[in-house]
Amino acid sequence: MELFWYITIAIVLSVFFVLDGYDFGTGIIHLFLAKKEKDKQVIAKAAGLFWDFNEVWLVAGGGLLFMAFPTYYASVFSGFYLPLIIVLWLTVFRAIGLEFRSQFKYQMWKDIWDKAFGISSLLLALFFGTALGNIIRGVNLGGVANGISIYEKHYFFLPLWNGSFSPLHENPGVIDWFTLIIGIIAVVTLAIHGANWILLKTNSSINTQLKSLIFKLNTALFILTIFSLIVWFIINPDALLNYAHKPYLIVFPFLYLMGLTGLFFIKRIKKDVHGFYLSSLLIIGGITSSLASMFPIILPSTNQVNESLTIYNTAASEYGLSVALGWGIIGMILVVVYLVVQKRLMAGKIDKMDYGEH
Amino acid sequence: MIFYDRLQFAFTISFHYIFPQLTMGLSLLIVYFKWKFLRTKVDMYNDAAKFFMKIFAVNFTLGVVTGIPMEFQFGTNWAKFSELTGGIIGQTLAMEGIFSFFLESAFLALFIFGEKIIGQKLHFITGFLVFLGSWASGYLILATNAWMQHPVGYEIVENGKYVLKNFSALFSNPWLIPAFLHNQFASLVTASFVVAGVGAFYVLRQKNIEHGKIFLKTGVVFGFISSLLVAFPTGDWNAKNVAKYQPASFAAMEGIFETEEAGAEIILVGQPNMVEKKLDNKIAVPNVLSFLTYQNWNAQIPGMDQFTKEELPDNIPALYYSYHIMVGLGTIFIGLLGLAFFFLWRKKLFDIKSLLWGILLLLPFPYIANITGWYVAELGRQPFLVYGLLKTTNGISPTVSSGNTLFTLLGFAGLYLLLGLLFLLLIGKIINDGPKLQKQ
Numbered sequence: 001m002e003l004f005w006y007i008t009i010a011i012v013l014s015v016f017f018v019l020d021g022y023d024f025g026t027g028i029i030h031l032f033l034a035k036k037e038k039d040k041q042v043i044a045k046a047a048g049l050f051w052d053f054n055e056v057w058l059v060a061g062g063g064l065l066f067m068a069f070p071t072y073y074a075s076v077f078s079g080f081y082l083p084l085i086i087v088l089w090l091t092v093f094r095a096i097g098l099e100f101r102s103q104f105k106y107q108m109w110k111d112i113w114d115k116a117f118g119i120s121s122l123l124l125a126l127f128f129g130t131a132l133g134n135i136i137r138g139v140n141l142g143g144v145a146n147g148i149s150i151y152e153k154h155y156f157f158l159p160l161w162n163g164s165f166s167p168l169h170e171n172p173g174v175i176d177w178f179t180l181i182i183g184i185i186a187v188v189t190l191a192i193h194g195a196n197w198i199l200l201k202t203n204s205s206i207n208t209q210l211k212s213l214i215f216k217l218n219t220a221l222f223i224l225t226i227f228s229l230i231v232w233f234i235i236n237p238d239a240l241l242n243y244a245h246k247p248y249l250i251v252f253p254f255l256y257l258m259g260l261t262g263l264f265f266i267k268r269i270k271k272d273v274h275g276f277y278l279s280s281l282l283i284i285g286g287i288t289s290s291l292a293s294m295f296p297i298i299l300p301s302t303n304q305v306n307e308s309l310t311i312y313n314t315a316a317s318e319y320g321l322s323v324a325l326g327w328g329i330i331g332m333i334l335v336v337v338y339l340v341v342q343k344r345l346m347a348g349k350i351d352k353m354d355y356g357e358h
Numbered sequence: 359m360i361f362y363d364r365l366q367f368a369f370t371i372s373f374h375y376i377f378p379q380l381t382m383g384l385s386l387l388i389v390y391f392k393w394k395f396l397r398t399k400v401d402m403y404n405d406a407a408k409f410f411m412k413i414f415a416v417n418f419t420l421g422v423v424t425g426i427p428m429e430f431q432f433g434t435n436w437a438k439f440s441e442l443t444g445g446i447i448g449q450t451l452a453m454e455g456i457f458s459f460f461l462e463s464a465f466l467a468l469f470i471f472g473e474k475i476i477g478q479k480l481h482f483i484t485g486f487l488v489f490l491g492s493w494a495s496g497y498l499i500l501a502t503n504a505w506m507q508h509p510v511g512y513e514i515v516e517n518g519k520y521v522l523k524n525f526s527a528l529f530s531n532p533w534l535i536p537a538f539l540h541n542q543f544a545s546l547v548t549a550s551f552v553v554a555g556v557g558a559f560y561v562l563r564q565k566n567i568e569h570g571k572i573f574l575k576t577g578v579v580f581g582f583i584s585s586l587l588v589a590f591p592t593g594d595w596n597a598k599n600v601a602k603y604q605p606a607s608f609a610a611m612e613g614i615f616e617t618e619e620a621g622a623e624i625i626l627v628g629q630p631n632m633v634e635k636k637l638d639n640k641i642a643v644p645n646v647l648s649f650l651t652y653q654n655w656n657a658q659i660p661g662m663d664q665f666t667k668e669e670l671p672d673n674i675p676a677l678y679y680s681y682h683i684m685v686g687l688g689t690i691f692i693g694l695l696g697l698a699f700f701f702l703w704r705k706k707l708f709d710i711k712s713l714l715w716g717i718l719l720l721l722p723f724p725y726i727a728n729i730t731g732w733y734v735a736e737l738g739r740q741p742f743l744v745y746g747l748l749k750t751t752n753g754i755s756p757t758v759s760s761g762n763t764l765f766t767l768l769g770f771a772g773l774y775l776l777l778g779l780l781f782l783l784l785i786g787k788i789i790n791d792g793p794k795l796q797k798q
Contacts, residue, residue, distance in 0.1 A: 049467055049471070052418070052422050052463045052466070053460070053464050053467060055422065056455065056459040056460055056463050058426075059425075059455045059459055060452070060456055060459065060460065061455075062430070062455070063429065063451045063452035063454065063456070064452045064455070066429075066432065066433070066440065066444050066448040067444065067445075067448030067449055067451065067452040068452075070440055070441055070442075070443075070444020070445055070448055071444075073432075073433045073440055073441075073444060073448075074433055074438065074440040074441035074444065075437065077430065077432075077437060077440070078433060078434055078755035078757055078758050081434050081757075081758045081766075082762060082765075082766075084430055084434055085427075085430075085434060085766045085769070088426060088430055089769060091423060092423045092424075092773060092777070095419055095422065095423045096419070096423070096780065099415075099416070100784065103784055103787065104787070151756055152756060155437070155755075155756050156757060157757035157758060157759075316444060316445035316521075316522075317445055317515075319521070319522055319523065320445045320446070320449065320521065323449070323522065323525040324449060324452065327453060327456070327457075328456070331453070331456035331457055332456070334456075334457070334460070334461070335456065335460045338460055338465070339464070341464075342464050342465075342467070342468065345468060345472060345475060345476055346467070346468070346472070
């Protein structure tokens with residue numbers, strides 16, 4: 001039952017990063033490349049149409065995590081207190097940037113909200129990547145100093161950074177050079193994803209430019225991925241042991257590799273949606289490979305005193321998890337129905353559509 | 359310092375609740391306008407639906423962005439509480455995400471952008487689904503809160519965790535239905551006041567008069583009915599629940615310091631004097647509280663003297679004032695809307711300027727009544743997070759220092775100030791533009 005909910009939550013969060021990921025990516029592209037007002041408007045709309053629906057996946061993932069793994073929820077949310085609250089602030093800026101930009105016709109007004117949308121998207125991508133980096137790297141559970149825990153064994157608190165910026169430090173911070181690399185990977189990945197979304201949903205004048213941008217970013221991503229793997233291996237020599245023990249897990253890195261390889265041929269891809277699928281593979285593959293490499297651990301301990309958090313030592317009761325299975329299945333079927341109805345009714349490029357006044 | 363954690367939660371949830379209390383009620387009124395349009399084919403009703411949809415959309419956005427911090431704060435600031443109770447209230451909170459937010463947000467975009475693409479009938483249905491989603495959200499939040507007010511269906515295991523034993527008990531909790539209905543009708547009062555208030559503004563300003571009259575008519579009718587339902591039976595029902603399950607809170611919110619043998623008086627006005635344990639400048643009607651609570655003029659109601667300090671809420675004056683502000687305002691709403699309803703029936707409402715001014719000026723007050731109503735529930739539950747089981751002081755995050763909490767509290771204060779200003783600016787603009795600007 002723990003395993004079922006672990007997989008479900010991993011799926012929900014992957015969907016969140018695929019769906020809201022294109023919003024972040026669109027924001028990044030918007031920040032750097034959109035110059036003409038027409039493009040800005042249409043690109044912002046491409047992100048803005050469904051952002052709230054996309055963000056609900058995060059809310060749902062959070063809710064499910066709370067229900068199924070309350071100890072983990074409590075530990076991680078209080079331990080990453082500052083970065084999480086900052087993420088909340090950024091989501092506020094992103095949302096109001098998107099929703100409020102077209103409420104007044106003054107250029108000044110639009111410019112400021114465009115920047116709010118773009119910058120908060122960029123920082124959100126960076127923070128989410130850094131968060132993943134933190135989860136892979138692990139934290140000082142129990143706040144161990146000199147062999148003695150100062151908190152309960154499953155609690156911790158991370159500063160944003162410490163003086164050394166090193167993941168090998170006894171008390172690593174949220175931002176160190178390893179998590180930062182993962183953060184940058186997230187930015188590049190989501191920028192690719194956002195570019196694919198713009199290609200899919202709009203006829204903006206920068207579309208041709210975007211294809212060569214995707215190619216360049218993909219090359220950068222390729223180098224960064226190899227680099228991060230080497231670094232990870234240095235930090236944690238056992239990092240890939242899970243793959244050796246359970247060879248079938250290799251399917252997840254393979255997904256990532258497929259996306260990465262495919263995107264090198266972006267210029268020859270005729271259907272825009274295929275590019276979008278490839279960058280979705282990158283995201284899904286990236287998240288699932290990271291999780292699979294640690295399984296069943298969900299937050300490694302960096303000290304020898306306290307054991308890592310796993311899906312088994314943080315889960316709610318068996319009864320609670322089984323009851324939730326009942327409503328969870330009904331709920332998920334409904335969500336898929338909404339998704340199909342929504343995409344059916346609102347398919348196609350948005351600048352060709354007449355959405356009426358908003 | 360638990361003070362900052364409490365202040366941050368109180369501040370962020372009070373600000374958050376400005377938005378859902380409108381959207382829950384307003385979604386029903388929008389569905390009504392849309393339905394009326396489909397039946398009568400009078401364009402003005404469609405204008406009304408679309409006009410209030412714009413107001414709804416701004417409120418919805420702010421509701422979402424201020425709502426996520428609420429979910430997060432359970433983990434960030436109240437980690438111990440989350441760890442101990444997550445197996446139970448996690449159920450209802452996760453259900454809210456799955457059953458209501460997806461529904462609401464999936465169809466909201468269709469409702470806002472889709473009228474021309476999907477046709478009128480489907481447009482009505484999407485509006486109805488948005489309404490359904492927002493009320494489901496209210497229901498599940500109230501189910502969560504009901505468990506904290508009156509815990510049921512749990513057992514305590516080793517290490518002090520609360521474990522779910524009976525899922526359906528969460529929904530048959532006697533606290534839930536009265537609280538849910540009271541909350542939803544109160545939300546409808548806010549929405550009705552907004553609709554009627556905008557209508558009154560248009561009629562008084564002599565602009566969009568015909569639309570204004572429709573708004574007024576609808577707002578007054580819905581507002582009058584819902585404000586009655588807030589008081590009776592739902593308000594009465596809730597008060598009886600508090601008397602039964604949280605007698606110490608009941609004494610505190612009613613301001614009963616001393617138990618009276620021959621029946622308790624109802625306090626209308628007075629200031630709690632916590633030093634001398636009495637009410638200053640008291641105006642009260644004898645025996646009425648006993649009658650209202652137990653239908654017996656002489657029923658004994660335990661006063662605060664019957665409880666130890668540990669059993670009583672930790673901020674009695676704030677609880678007392680919140681309760682009396684809520685009840686006082688509720689009474690004023692019934693009176694004013696009743697008057698308006700009467701003159702609407704006599705077809706004179708639109709000519710009585712003083713009454714229109716009254717409706718317009720009272721517009722902010724249902725917000726205050728709704729929020730103070732929640733203060734009654736939350737302050738009344740103190741000093742517990744989960745009534746009788748888990749003390750508030752034992753629920754906070756063990757590793758987050760007060761310096762960090764104050765930092766984020768200040769951040770929220772600044773950010774929400776900005777949001778509040780933007781909100782007023784946008785709503786002002788939408789109201790100023792009026793429903794006529796809508797291109798057909």
